[in-house]
Amino acid sequence: ERRRQEARAKRLEEERLQQQARDTESRRVRREADAMDREDRSSAAFVAFVARECDFRSYQATMPDVRAKTEKSLEVVLEWRSCEIQWRQGCDLRRQEELELQAKLESERKERDYLEWREQVRQERCQQQRLQARQELTLEKELQAELKRFELQGRDLLREREEHVQAQVEAAIHDAGIRGLRMKERGVSPSRALEEALALAERQRKMRDQSEPVKVEQELWEALLAKNRLAVTRKQAGTKTPRWGVFNT
Known part of the structure; x- marks a missing residue:
């Protein structure tokens, strides 16, 4: 249960x-x-x-009013977008101009520094040359007289020579600039021409370095042969009996 x-x-x-x-x-x-x-x-x-x-x-x-307002709103939006694009393009253009100006100023500064350095080196070299020339002139009476004559006239012979050399250097630089402009007008790059000239000079130097030992060796060999021929000739001349030797009693 x-x-x-x-x-x-x-x-x-x-x-x-x-x-x-x-x-x-x-x-x-x-x-x-x-x-x-x-x-x-x-x-x-x-x-x-x-x-x-x-x-x-x-x-x-x-409705006309709503359509006009809509079209006006679209025009405002499009105009604002166009202004924004123009503003951005203007900013990019100004930024590019600033970069180009900075690059130009930097290039001019480097060129100016290089010219100042070159002028300083030239002046130091000219000063050393003047000192050396003065030391050499002290050993030459004629040049001493000429130097004395210039000094009596209030002139510096060495300075005038230096100015003459400087004028020649500046004229050479000016001529080089004119030749560079003419080459550019003809479509030739001066830097490219300089590189080719340096390459040609380097090849010529290598050829001279290669041919110089051969030339020296050839000259030594010819000198040795000439010396041997001279020795043989002298030996033969010493052993040969002269035609009149039989009558020499």
Whole structure:
């Protein structure tokens, strides 16, 4: 009897759990159906609102005032965009001009520094040459007399010679500049011509370096042959009896 009651209670409990699961599933399905129904109604309402808004805006676009305002707004936007593009292009152009100006100033500064350095080196070299020339002139009476004569006239012989050399150098630089301009007018690059001249000079130097040892060796060989021939000739001349030797008694 007790087992029957336990089995009955167990069966009732299982039926209760099954009924509870069916109720839970039914409520879940109902909630999902309600949610889908709400979403459908919301979507339909949104579509209807969009359709009404499109119709309203289309109606406004057909009105002259609204169309004019829209066109004016578009013109303002396009004009603003064009101004922005022009401003950016102007900024880029100014930046490019500033970079070119800086590069030009830097190039001029380097050129000026180089010319100053070259002039300083030239002056130092000329000063050394003057000192050396003065030392050499002290050993030459004629040049001493000429130097004395220039000094009595308030002139500096060495300075005038230096100025003459400087004038020749400047004339050479001027002529080189003119030749460079003429080469540019003919479409020839002066730097390219200089590189070719340097390359030619380098090839000639290498050829001289290669041919000089051969030439020296050839000269030594010819000198050795001449020395040997001279020795043989002297030896033969010493052993040969003269034609008049038989009468020399």
